[in-house]
Amino acid sequence: MEAKPEEKAEFEEAEIEYVSYGGEHHLPLIMNLVDQELSEPYSIFTYRYFVYLWPQLSFLAFHKGKCVGTVVCKMGEHRNTFRGYIAMLVVIKPYRGRGIATELVTRSIRMMMESGCEEVTLEAEVTNKGALALYGRLGFIRAKRLFHYYLNGVDAFRLKLLFPPPRQVL
Amino acid sequence: MADKPVYEEASIDGQPSKLASIPASDTTVWADASPLLQAACAGLRDGELIHGDNFNLFAAMSALEIMDPKMDSGIVCTYYSIDEAIENGAAPIPISLDSTIDVCRTIDIMDHLLACEAAWHKGHSLAQTVFSCIYLLRLDRTAPHALLHSYCRIIRATCKAVVSVVSDARTHEEEDLFTLTYGLPLNGDGDDKCLSILNAVEETISRQLRACKATSSKRRLPEDLEPLQSNPNLEEGFCKALLCRLRFRKHFFHVLSCMKRPQGRGLESARKHIASCLTELESILKSADFLRSCFDESCEGDIDDKTTASGFEPIGFDAMLNSRLSAPTPPRAIKILSWKKAVEYFVKLLHDLDVICSYSLDPHLESLLRFVVQFQKSQPDLVARSHLQLLLVQDGKLYGRDPFFAVINKAAALPEATKNHDIQKNESFLQLGMLVMNLLKILCTNAAWQRRKLGKFLQDWRVIYVQLELAFRNEYGEVSSSSNDENTCMKIFQHILLWVEEQTFWIAFRFLILGFELELYSTGEYCMVYWYLYAVLIKLAEKTHLMMAVSHDTAKRKGKKKKDSPKDLARESRIPPAVLFLQCYICLAEGLTMYLSRCLLL
Numbered sequence: 001m002e003a004k005p006e007e008k009a010e011f012e013e014a015e016i017e018y019v020s021y022g023g024e025h026h027l028p029l030i031m032n033l034v035d036q037e038l039s040e041p042y043s044i045f046t047y048r049y050f051v052y053l054w055p056q057l058s059f060l061a062f063h064k065g066k067c068v069g070t071v072v073c074k075m076g077e078h079r080n081t082f083r084g085y086i087a088m089l090v091v092i093k094p095y096r097g098r099g100i101a102t103e104l105v106t107r108s109i110r111m112m113m114e115s116g117c118e119e120v121t122l123e124a125e126v127t128n129k130g131a132l133a134l135y136g137r138l139g140f141i142r143a144k145r146l147f148h149y150y151l152n153g154v155d156a157f158r159l160k161l162l163f164p165p166p167r168q169v170l
Numbered sequence: 171m172a173d174k175p176v177y178e179e180a181s182i183d184g185q186p187s188k189l190a191s192i193p194a195s196d197t198t199v200w201a202d203a204s205p206l207l208q209a210a211c212a213g214l215r216d217g218e219l220i221h222g223d224n225f226n227l228f229a230a231m232s233a234l235e236i237m238d239p240k241m242d243s244g245i246v247c248t249y250y251s252i253d254e255a256i257e258n259g260a261a262p263i264p265i266s267l268d269s270t271i272d273v274c275r276t277i278d279i280m281d282h283l284l285a286c287e288a289a290w291h292k293g294h295s296l297a298q299t300v301f302s303c304i305y306l307l308r309l310d311r312t313a314p315h316a317l318l319h320s321y322c323r324i325i326r327a328t329c330k331a332v333v334s335v336v337s338d339a340r341t342h343e344e345e346d347l348f349t350l351t352y353g354l355p356l357n358g359d360g361d362d363k364c365l366s367i368l369n370a371v372e373e374t375i376s377r378q379l380r381a382c383k384a385t386s387s388k389r390r391l392p393e394d395l396e397p398l399q400s401n402p403n404l405e406e407g408f409c410k411a412l413l414c415r416l417r418f419r420k421h422f423f424h425v426l427s428c429m430k431r432p433q434g435r436g437l438e439s440a441r442k443h444i445a446s447c448l449t450e451l452e453s454i455l456k457s458a459d460f461l462r463s464c465f466d467e468s469c470e471g472d473i474d475d476k477t478t479a480s481g482f483e484p485i486g487f488d489a490m491l492n493s494r495l496s497a498p499t500p501p502r503a504i505k506i507l508s509w510k511k512a513v514e515y516f517v518k519l520l521h522d523l524d525v526i527c528s529y530s531l532d533p534h535l536e537s538l539l540r541f542v543v544q545f546q547k548s549q550p551d552l553v554a555r556s557h558l559q560l561l562l563v564q565d566g567k568l569y570g571r572d573p574f575f576a577v578i579n580k581a582a583a584l585p586e587a588t589k590n591h592d593i594q595k596n597e598s599f600l601q602l603g604m605l606v607m608n609l610l611k612i613l614c615t616n617a618a619w620q621r622r623k624l625g626k627f628l629q630d631w632r633v634i635y636v637q638l639e640l641a642f643r644n645e646y647g648e649v650s651s652s653s654n655d656e657n658t659c660m661k662i663f664q665h666i667l668l669w670v671e672e673q674t675f676w677i678a679f680r681f682l683i684l685g686f687e688l689e690l691y692s693t694g695e696y697c698m699v700y701w702y703l704y705a706v707l708i709k710l711a712e713k714t715h716l717m718m719a720v721s722h723d724t725a726k727r728k729g730k731k732k733k734d735s736p737k738d739l740a741r742e743s744r745i746p747p748a749v750l751f752l753q754c755y756i757c758l759a760e761g762l763t764m765y766l767s768r769c770l771l772l
Contacts, residue, residue: 024217041241042231049230052219074227126689136692145618145688148293151504155618157690 009094011063016100018107021051021058029060029067033090050074050087057084057111059104061091068095071104075117084112086122089131101134109138109161118163123149123156135159247490252307261304261486263315269399270464273408275485276317277461279305280415281509282484283325285477288512291332291519291553294504295347297492300329301354304486309358317412320371323364324419330356331426332553339556339614348552354492365423372416379409407460411479414453421446422516425523429557433570437527437561444524451513451520454479477509515551522554526561531569535581535606538562542613543680552616559614563607574603582669583721584662593662598637602670605630609677621684624677631674638667665720672713678706697766704759711752718746 031047050072051058061069069091075084091101109120124131140159149156234241249255265275290299305312305322312319337349378398382405397405424443428436458479473481525545532538564570568577575594612623642663682703685691691699
């Protein structure tokens with residue numbers, strides 16, 4: 001049986017609407033997107049943990065009213081550094097490769113910077129070339145390798161973006 | 171004995187009781203909480219959340235949604251308990267009343283167990299792999315089936331031995347799933363006799379093999395032996411298939427026992443058993459053709475994915491029965507390695523163990539470090555690395571034999587006589603011994619963990635240098651010593667300080683190099699990394715050269731005070747090969763730094 005070629009959605013980048021997490025009505029949209037993509041299940045508590053405590057760090061991307069992408073993050077004190085953490089990033093297949101993920105992540109990182117974070121981290125599978133390229137372009141370095149981090153035995157990179165220290169105002 | 175459900179009584183009323191589906195036991199009584207939860211649902215408005223102060227990410231991610239099969243490991247999948255599974259015929263004994271099928275299925279179980287064992291070694295839980303075997307979970311009931319019983323016993327004893335090695339090596343911070351045995355029945359009475367039980371079965375089958383060969387050549391037999399199974403055409407093939415499997419287990423168990431012997435005393439014997447294991451694994455692989463062809467029906471699907479040589483699904487396995495025991499991981503189905511891949515895994519493991527067993531237990535730390543680094547290049551798995559670590563560090567001594575101060579003494583090119591000097595009782599020297607021990611342990615861990623540990627470790631080596639230097643200055647700072655012992659102490663300090671510096675730079679070099687192996691550097695960072703390497707290598711070469719000069723002095727002093735021959739003088743002025751090698755690295759690093767920096771500019 002021949003595989004159908006990946007159907008790419010047709011759209012202009014300007015048609016994508018980016019929205020900050022607005023409340024309960026956004027939660028099922030986020031959960032649907034992430035559940036589809038991940039094999040490891042998150043309980044509803046996990047989602048609520050992020051979006052209730054840091055609603056300003058989660059963003060959704062809409063195209064003509066349909067939710068096509070989301071980023072979910074947190075930030076907090078970790079061993080004397082105030083650091084942001086990107087927990088989930090999903091863009092549905094037909095909309096990939098057009099900079100939506102980059103835009104979602106950028107908005108979140110900007111918010112983290114404004115909130116006083118010194119750095120941002122996340123984990124990504126060593127085989128996830130797309131994610132590694134995306135974050136690499138944004139200036140993330142591979143701080144560590146985590147052996148057999150995922151249950152399927154795949155290693156992960158701990159990616160880290162260090163913000164420049166704030167300029168001294170004389 | 172499982173309690174029978176209560177529903178027979180409740181249904182007399184015509185109203186099925188909600189409590190009925192969960193039987194009460196001696197220690198638990200169930201109460202229906204549905205009305206309470208219903209009431210609670212109405213108590214929160216849309217978007218509201220109640221959480222405690224400790225509602226952190228870990229708590230959120232550990233939370234389960236009950237009855238979600240992806241998260242709830244208590245969910246009944248096929249059977250509620252092992253006993254229920256057995257009652258429903260999931261693990262019949264005998265496996266089949268047809269002796270041919272029984273033998274075939276037994277071999278399938280053996281193969282699948284091998285695949286499970288490999289999957290466990292590779293990082294999955296014991297509960298979901300080897301102990302997904304119902305026969306293994308209730309070993310005693312297999313007693314009437316000699317073949318299955320002996321095989322299960324030796325598997326159990328083997329798993330216990332491997333868990334013990336990995337636990338002792340204590341590397342399971344990095345690979346913590348391995349040693350969690352959570353109440354699995356690993357300790358069996360009489361498992362110490364597993365080899366003799368296995369030998370008895372092996373002997374029987376050997377006789378059967380000789381018998382069927384004799385029959386085919388029409389020779390007469392002294393005894394009247396019962397054949398293994400009913401089809402005389404298949405007898406020889408089955409006997410051979412079984413023998414190589416039994417022998418592999420026997421020799422593998424011997425490998426583990428031999429390698430456990432202290433101070434490397436069993437290494438030579440272990441090598442012989444390793445060779446036997448490899449021979450038997452080859453026979454096991456060859457038996458696949460026979461096993462696939464003995465029945466007319468062929469199995470569905472790709473043979474390469476199968477966990478048995480015959481390609482048939484094994485009887486008597488249920489990974490979900492232990493799902494509660496494999497917590498905290500979510501109840502996901504793991505993929506057991508294919509049988510072919512399992513055999514490949516064991517071949518590699520045996521080769522890695524063979525390398526360890528061939529090691530000459532060199533008392534020179536430098537050679538040892540080179541050996542370990544070289545060994546790690548083949549990416550050995552946890553079991554092999556644990557064995558190496560236990561060989562190197564036992565009872566707080568190198569190879570269980572050489573006290574670490576003596577090792578350091580030799581590495582620092584001090585004369586043999588100083589290795590027993592009292593100065594080793596000094597706190598700083600004791601700590602230095604610990605550092606060397608920890609260095610060896612760290613070098614046996616997986617590369618990712620190793621690099622992180624080495625990075626943090628650099629700090630410890632710097633601190634010990636400062637401590638030793640301070641101690642040295644306090645003792646001898648102002649004294650222009652004259653006494654012999656003071657001279658010796660001073661010499662010890664000087665040599666060891668120099669050696670500590672050399673080691674520190676070596677660790678820094680390893681840290682940087684590992685980043686390449688682990689793919690941590692992006693191409694844009696190479697220039698910076700090579701520049702750091704260049705700087706570290708220069709210092710390393712400097713210290714190494716100094717170390718060698720000092721070592722040459724020691725050697726000279728050991729000999730009689732003869733006039734320096736022209737040959738000796740020439741040798742002195744030549745740069746030692748080790749240093750030359752480092753200088754090559756330095757040139758490479760420098761060149762690459764320059765080249766890459768130009769590339770960046772373009």
